[in-house]
Amino acid sequence: MESMNENPIQGDHQVAKAELMRGHDHLWNIIFSYVNSMSLKCAAELGIADEIYRHGQPLPLSVLLTKLSILPSRTDSFRRLMRLLVHCGLFARSTAGDEKEETYALTPISASFLVTSKAENMSPFVLAMIDPVDSHHCLSRWFTTADEPSTAFDLFHGKSVFELSGNNPEFNANFNRGMAADASFMAKLILQQCGNDVFGGLRSVVDVGGGSGALATAIAGAFPQTKCAVFDLPHVVSSLQGNPMVAAIAGDMFEFVPPADAVILKWVLHDWNDEDCVRILRNCKKAIPPKEEGGKVIIIEMVMKLENEEDGSIHDETIETQLLFDVFMMALAPGKERSEAEWKSIFLAAGFPGYSITPILGSRSLIQLFY
Incomplete structure (x- = not known):
């Protein structure tokens, strides 16, 4: 009776394919890692952390857009920027209210190093x-x-x-x-x-x-x-x-x-x-x-x-x-x-x-x- 186990040759091929895909993703990560730095610079220039800090609690996206004078036509682009900054650990995202509007809060990193009124502010260094x-x-x-x-x-x-x-x-x-x-x-x-x-x-x-x-x-x-x-x-x-x-x-x-x-x-x-x-x-x-x-x-x-x-x-x-x-x-x-x-x-x-x-x-x- 033929074994139900995967053919060894086919298994080796699957492993090689998986390694190739991981290698491809890793290479892309290195290629585009500079975007993290550019996005951090953008956040420092816009003063995103300062606006959230002054609000004293998670800030709704609509309010943040207004305070930063973001053009209405750039709303979706700004949301995509914040998505990356959240992934990097610089901000935290949640939803609030009946309409489940997204809100943004500081994380320990941004609260310590990106708020310009803090003694530890590193925005000028960024x-x-x-x-x-x-x-x-x-x-x-x-x-x-x-x-x-x-x-x-x-x-x-x-x-x-x-x-x-x-x-x-x-x-x-x-x-x-x-x-x-x-x-x-x-x-x-x-x-x-x-x-x-x-x-x-x-x-x-x-x-x-x-x-x-x-x-x-x-x-x-x-x-x-x-x-x-x-x-x-x-x-x-x-x-x-x-x-x-x-x-x-x-x-x-x-x-x-x-x-x-x-x-x-x-x-x-x-x-x-x-x-x-x-x-x-x-x-x-x-x-x-x-x-x-x-x-x-x-x-x-x-x-x-x-x-x-x-x-x-x-x-x-x-x-x-x-x-x-x-x-x-x-x-x-x-x-x-x-x-x-x-x-x-x-x-x-x-x-x-x-x-x-x-x-x-x-x-x-x-x-x-x-x-």
Whole structure:
């Protein structure tokens, strides 16, 4: 009697077909994943989270359309946008009333990071990172053409991101607002998690590359006895004049770093290659006293976790975020995101035999250097 089981050959064919379909869907997901970013940018520009937050409860679609001045002819298109944003976890959808009109509410993500009146608001960072100056479209040309600039950004724009910041006021303002939003958020986390251990007892702190001074201002507010300063390029620190909480010092970190008990480098070293990182850290070493006198360098950066490393505390999404950001930085600047082993090599070359790493967020850590 013939078996009712599936023919092995036919079964193999079905498995192969299923794998092919999954592979096809996965490829499409990668191709169109940028639409998530563009939709997030649209939500930030429209201020969707702000309108829902001000309403204080789930907001009916008809009211949301009116408050955002959405054209009536775009109603169905806006509904489709919200459908994707709900799927991404940025908003929640439900129905209310006799007519079962759809309503939208905030989720923990949008409530925390997309409401502009919140301290943790990251909308400026969203708009700065998802910027039309993106240069990843010419990565393949950059990889395969000799004697091209050091980054794809240079190739795409004919100048570095730092030169563009100095020459393009709009780009510079957007970039600084984005960095300030991130610095404010990180400052709150650091001060809550390890503020006293890191900053307690310091007489002076200088934030190298500190931009608009958000991090230094937060430290000065939490530790009023500590003199805080921001050290950055002249066109950056010009906006700090008149800030009573932090001093503004203009200069080039490759030439010198102002003296202080502690030097902060937040998102600075990942912009530069290993040799330049060593140069910067050597200048930092000249600026601070030894460990016995309380001197330290405080670095806020990613410490990459590779996929073959066993660490149950690291989630797959965190690893993917680090990998994505590393390639993002590859196109933007000559630096990179680094593993602990890569960081250690730089620290030793710069004359810092001692360091500690404290995770402060899933993808980033606080590193303290001593000599």
